[in-house]
Amino acid sequence: MDKILRIDVGADGGPKAVEQELGDYAGLGGRAMTSAVVAKEVPPLCHPLGEDNKLVIAPGMLSGSAASMSGRISVGCKSPLTGGIKEANSGGQGAQVLARLGYAAIILEGKPADDTLYKVFINKDGVTIEPDNSLKMLGNYDLIDKMKAAYGDKACFISIGQAGEMKMSAATVAFTDMEQRPTRHAGRGGVGAVMGSKGIKVIILDDTGMAMRKPKDPEKFKAANKEFVAGLKKHPVTGEGLPAFGTNVLTNVLNEAGGYPTKNFSTGQFAGAVKISGETLAETETARGGLATHGCHRGCVIRCSGIYNDKDGNFLTKQPEYETVWAHGGNCGIDDLDAIAMLDRLDDDFGLDTIEMGATIAVAMEAGIAKFGDAQAAINLVKEVGKGTPLGRILGNGAQVAGKVFGVERVPVVKGQAMPAYDPRAVQGIGVTYATTTMGADHTAGYAVTANILGVGGNVDPLKPEGQIELSRNLQIATAAIDATGMCLFIAFAILDQPETFQALLDVINGFHGLNLTGDDVTELGKSILKNERDFNMRAGFTSKHDRLPEYFKKEKLAPHDALFSVTDEELDEVFNW
Amino acid sequence: MDKILRIDVGADGGPKAVEQELGDYAGLGGRAMTSAVVAKEVPPLCHPLGEDNKLVIAPGMLSGSAASMSGRISVGCKSPLTGGIKEANSGGQGAQVLARLGYAAIILEGKPADDTLYKVFINKDGVTIEPDNSLKMLGNYDLIDKMKAAYGDKACFISIGQAGEMKMSAATVAFTDMEQRPTRHAGRGGVGAVMGSKGIKVIILDDTGMAMRKPKDPEKFKAANKEFVAGLKKHPVTGEGLPAFGTNVLTNVLNEAGGYPTKNFSTGQFAGAVKISGETLAETETARGGLATHGCHRGCVIRCSGIYNDKDGNFLTKQPEYETVWAHGGNCGIDDLDAIAMLDRLDDDFGLDTIEMGATIAVAMEAGIAKFGDAQAAINLVKEVGKGTPLGRILGNGAQVAGKVFGVERVPVVKGQAMPAYDPRAVQGIGVTYATTTMGADHTAGYAVTANILGVGGNVDPLKPEGQIELSRNLQIATAAIDATGMCLFIAFAILDQPETFQALLDVINGFHGLNLTGDDVTELGKSILKNERDFNMRAGFTSKHDRLPEYFKKEKLAPHDALFSVTDEELDEVFNW
Incomplete structure (x- = not known):
């Protein structure tokens, strides 16, 4: 992960790939990388589907290593849905494979000369980009079947379906899973429309011949990872609820x-x-x-x-x-x-x-x-x-x-x-996150359902405004940091409740990168990401007036609690006032 | 024009009309009235189609009098198209008739209980509101035919067509002309959708038995009006070009x-x-x-x-x-x-x-x-x-x-x-108006085509940035004031070039209202309206970042001049810095 792959889709003769040093982006992963690139390189008032927007695909700091749970990948751009900055996060194989291929980010930029559709193939020998209009308007499943036939059962695919080609604001970027199925998606904010606007249908990644990324301090890393996994196994959410019933365990709870x-x-x-x-x-x-x-x-x-x-x-x-x-x-x-x-x-x-x-x-x-x-x-x-x-x-x-x-x-x-x-009237903490995150309404940006409903990381009455600002703020900061590591957000359940599991996570990072990060450093990392994102949004024309729920959540009571969203505007404006 | 008619469409048992004193709104007309009411009474973050938005219909300060050209009416609300404040302006008979009926404004407010469609009838005896679902999804022409049959050939009609009923953001409010045809429209910003959201299909105005409004100083008023008309007649645009070929005289010119x-x-x-x-x-x-x-x-x-x-x-x-x-x-x-x-x-x-x-x-x-x-x-x-x-x-x-x-x-x-x-790359002054007016791109808000192309009110090179800010600023201020008077904006051609015609306009206003307004007072009136509107938009979340043209006007050259919009962002931000 010591290089960036830039693909200028507007180059003479078709898309052209160039490898670059990390430069200013050294040490960044996942959301820290995508948001840094977008904030620095994308003009905030550009059209999301135009030549000045960029699509940034970045594995996390730990992706491609033996660290458990490190397989998340971030996709960033100016969002066609919100008009603000976007990081959409996905599981699947993309993070591990891309990281092993040595790339800290792929950046798609520029504007295609025509509507030719391209595929990008990346393996240990480098990058090949070819036009392939036979892929036009294929769904992800048909596309991946065709790609598997051509590129074999070791490859991983990053692709768009018809929605991305049609540049729809709900379009995703799909990542194949361990069975090579296109079931994992960077879902939110229309990142697939931006990939479509760049004329790239699919990126094929084959890490055959590439090694797992090596930790700087193998002993410390290995021990910490063991402790970290043990922590996940012993927490009731990550050790029992999620494995048994998946995330849908929440239906009855909510x-x-x-x-x-x-x-x-x-x-x-x-x-x-x-x-x-x-x-x-x-x-x-x-x-x-x-x-x-x-x-x-x-x-x-x-x-x-x-x-x-x-x-x-x-x-x-x-x-x-x-x-x-x-x-x-x-x-x-x-x-x-x-x-x-x-x-x-x-x-x-x-x-x-x-x-x-x-x-x-x-x-x-x-x-x-x-x-x-x-x-x-x-x-x-x-x-x-x-x-x-x-x-x-x-x-x-x-x-x-x-x-x-x-x-x-x-x-x-x-x-x-x-x-x-999650209805923000009955789970007021998540309402604070919906209102204030840089991303538009997004539960993953600061999952206050934890202390509001699940009794994880403390208890905050979900129906009252008290404590929600601090809860959402702390979670938004922690989440931004986790999204930079490549770790699955679900580790948060265990690290919120178990200090030793949080320490194990720090040790995993420190062991891998040869660092000495403390909890405070992680907080600073999260804050720096949010600051970048807020700054971009401000330059794109967002103000505190956009950090609001629609008015009817304050006026229309929700049964059975007859609840209204009762966190005030003044309180909402305190979320980023740290 | 000494009262306001408020219609609460959400009242128990159906829409209910109440007459009110002018109070804080005394002396205001047209756009000054609509923007004052919207800025004061409409929560800037409300949904444009919801119960908190209001539709304000206001004749100008001189409407209903014998002042020539005083037949313009303003329709204001929070715009479903822009999300900001809106004043859309129309000719037709509405202004004169509503003013003679004594109303400085009709305000539609609240939220209807169901989808029943109503008609409002106003004459010298008062206001009647009746449900009439037989009008549903009638076009303006069929609707007005039906209304003429019921209300006679003296009535004037304010109505919406299918687009307004369907709450489309391009929907207008129509005003009948002297032949009782629905050809005059408060066109821009979706004001018709707001009328549709209030469940009012048509307002019937009959001023039979009502007198023309009387000037405070009849002699002064009469003399000034004569001078004013003479000024319009002698100017080449208002005296020759517009009468001969209509506004479409501009096609060849542009x-x-x-x-x-x-x-x-x-x-x-x-x-x-x-x-x-x-x-x-x-x-x-x-x-x-x-x-x-x-x-x-x-x-x-x-x-x-x-x-x-x-x-x-x-x-x-x-x-x-x-x-x-x-x-x-x-x-x-x-x-x-x-x-x-x-x-x-x-x-x-x-x-x-x-x-x-x-x-x-x-x-x-x-x-x-x-x-x-x-x-x-x-x-x-x-x-x-x-x-x-x-x-x-x-x-x-x-x-x-x-x-x-x-x-x-x-x-x-x-x-x-x-x-x-008017392309803002070849008519840069109008580009400044498009970018900065409170209304969204709108030529009538500051018609810099005058000095850029027509040689009216001076000459400013249309292809260069120099002088455009001042030009647009002065026109935006003057226009806001004219839109308050009820005067047709086309008088601007004559008053910009002929100081004596501007003085005659002042004398018409002063003679009618018994005032002693100077040119500076008119400027102050214009500024106060713009200030109200800017304040509303700021509270609705607009910033300087919204006072911009789309990026491609700065990047894509326009033939035949190969022109780009070259007024800088910093210059645009000076328009309201007076």
């Missing part, structure tokens, strides 16, 4: 807490929750010969993923995440797991953010385009997106655009990005 | 200047310009038994309007304005006057802003939805809007939404509102 946004955020509990819960999901997967526990990347020890087979026992999709099950399920009044799994499959195939799509379909349902609860209608709507019909193009550009086009007032977005699966 | 935005702002001259010029238009109108000169409201002495008949001599539409002919003509590569007149008719009928629609269709053409120059395709696209198909809903929400939905980069908007008929 529903019981009255914070499960149902039918476009109109109530906080869903009558059909049990039918689509993690417990039911795991049972269904096991009964059909799928897998209820599984890792999405090499080195995962939590194994919260799974395999969802259809009724005939054939692979349909990976285990849908909690947020996906919610978005396409309760938020649309749908309680049919097979339909939700099909929607997940379609989203992965077209390359669409499941959260944005579910939120958008619910807005369309509120507009009367389909009925709440109509699973077949929801499937048909997502198929429209893949076909690129006018209706599909509306939906593929997210909830805010759909709300505007259909004249809907109740549109749950912040900075143009749809809220995920 | 085309020759290389500032005529052609095919979605891709070049500055249009080969078909002569075929759609004001000269050809007037000739066509006269030959078919229409009218090449005509006033849009009682008291007009410029008479820049006209009547456009079809090939069989039947009324098709009013004489399309220059900006309409450009938007649906050269900007879409269309050189067919009959097609352009049909598009004007359809826009008026559905209640759509012709500028926004033409700009949007050009963006759709750039996206490949239709071919540049295909008039029938353009007509079909506007019909889709009227039908509310998904494609129509995209287009009816304006150029920015269409650009986003279709993934187009070259979208000529500022603050979400489409640029009108």
Whole structure:
């Protein structure tokens, strides 16, 4: 990871790759890298689909090493969805393989001369870029089948589906998993549209012949990693809940807490929750010969993923995440797991953010385009997106655009990005994160569900404003740092509750890089990332007025608690006042 | 004009009207009134289609009097198109009739309980509000035919078409002209969507039995008005050019200047310009038994309007304005006057802003939805809007939404509102206005075409940055003041060049109101309006970063001058630094 690969897609004669020294970016990984490059190199007022935007793909500081859980990769750019800076994060094999190939980042930049579609092949011998218009408008699954046939079963793929080619604001960048399936996505903010605007359909990574990255202090690293894994195994969330039921373990939890946004955020509990819960999901997967526990990347020890087979026992999709099950399920009044799994499959195939799509379909349902609860209608709507019909193009550009086009007032977005699966009226801490993160509404940016609902990292009453600012602030800082390491965010459960596991993480980093980072250093790293991002957004025209939830969350009471979002604007403005 | 009519559409049992004293709003008219009410009463972060937004309809300070040219009316709200404050201005009979009925403003506020559609009838005896769902989804022409049958040939109508009912961001509020046709529109910024969100389809005004408003100093007023009219008559623009050819006299002028935005702002001259010029238009109108000169409201002495008949001599539409002919003509590569007149008719009928629609269709053409120059395709696209198909809903929400939905980069908007008929690279002064006005790209907010192209009010080289800031600043201030008086903005040509005509205007105001305003007072009035508007926008989250043209105007050269927009960001930030 001592070089950067820049691909100028506007070069004479087609895209051209150049390797560069790290320079100013030395030592950065993941979100620290993507946000640094975007903040420094992208003019904040440029068009997100134009020549001045850049797509930055960066493995974490620990990716490609033997560190457990280090397989996350960051994709950054100016977001077509929010107009602000974006880091979207994915599992899958991309981080490990790219890091082993020695790249701290791939940067796609410039503007293609025409609409030729290209593929980029990277292995130990270097980089080859070829036009291949036969790939046009292929879904991720067909694309990857074709790529596997050409590049073999060792390769890992980074790709876009039809949505990215059509430059939709809900388009993702897909990363293949350990089974070479395009099931892992840098989902949020339309990063796939930016890849599409650069004319790159797929990046093929083959690390054959490349070694695992070596720690500076092998003994310390190995011991720390062992301690770190032990910490993950002993925490009830990372050691029990997530492996057994996946992230969808949260359906029953949030529903019981009255914070499960149902039918476009109109109530906080869903009558059909049990039918689509993690417990039911795991049972269904096991009964059909799928897998209820599984890792999405090499080195995962939590194994919260799974395999969802259809009724005939054939692979349909990976285990849908909690947020996906919610978005396409309760938020649309749908309680049919097979339909939700099909929607997940379609989203992965077209390359669409499941959260944005579910939120958008619910807005369309509120507009009367389909009925709440109509699973077949929801499937048909997502198929429209893949076909690129006018209706599909509306939906593929997210909830805010759909709300505007259909004249809907109740549109749950912040900075143009749809809220995920936690109602901010019943989980006020996550509301603070939605409002204030640089990313637009994003649960992963500061997952206050921990202390609000799960009793992890302390307890903060989810229905009251007290303590939420500090909670969200601290989590946003910690998250930014974790997103720089390449570590899966789910390690946070254990490190928040277990000081020795946090110390083990520090030792993993220090052992690998030969550093002596303390907890304070990690905090400073997180702050420096957020500062970069806030600065970019300010230069793009964002103000405190954009750090707000839509007004109706302050006016429309949420059952069963009759809760309103009660954190004041003045308090919200204190989040970054550290 | 000593009272305000507030209609709470959310009152128990349906919309309820209350008359109020003027209070803080005493003495205000037109844009001064609408912007004062919006700035004071509308929460800047509210949803434009929600209960907290208000639609304010206000005649000018001189409307309803015998002052010539005083028939303009302002419609204000938080704009669904821009998200900022909006004043859209219209001719027609509304201003005169509403003022004679004694109302300084109608304010629609609150949120309707259901989707019942209402009509409001106002005459000397008061206000009646009735539900009438038989009006649903009527176009303005059918609606007004029905209303004329019920309310007679003295009434004046303020209405929305299908676009307003569907809450589209390009929806207008229509005002009938002297022939009771819905041809005059408060066009920009989606004011019709706000009226639609309030559930009011039509406001019927009948001033039978009401007297013309009386001046405080009749002698002074009468003499000043005579002098004022003489000044308008003797100026070449208001006395010759506009009466003979209407606003479309500008087609040849702008085309020759290389500032005529052609095919979605891709070049500055249009080969078909002569075929759609004001000269050809007037000739066509006269030959078919229409009218090449005509006033849009009682008291007009410029008479820049006209009547456009079809090939069989039947009324098709009013004489399309220059900006309409450009938007649906050269900007879409269309050189067919009959097609352009049909598009004007359809826009008026559905209640759509012709500028926004033409700009949007050009963006759709750039996206490949239709071919540049295909008039029938353009007509079909506007019909889709009227039908509310998904494609129509995209287009009816304006150029920015269409650009986003279709993934187009070259979208000529500022603050979400489409640029009108003057390319800012070849007419840099108007570029300064587009960038900095509170309204989003709007030529009427500071019409620097005067000194840049027409040699009115001095001469400022249109291709250079020098002098443009001061020019735009002074025009923006003067325009805000004129928009408060109820005077047609076209008086500006004469008052800019002829000090005695400006003095006559002051004397008209002073004679009517018994005041002693000086030129400095008018400047202060203009500044105070802009200050109110800027303050609202700042509270809505706008910053200097929103006072910018899209980046491509600084990078993509415009033929024939190979011009780029060269006013710097730092200079733009000086416009309001007075």
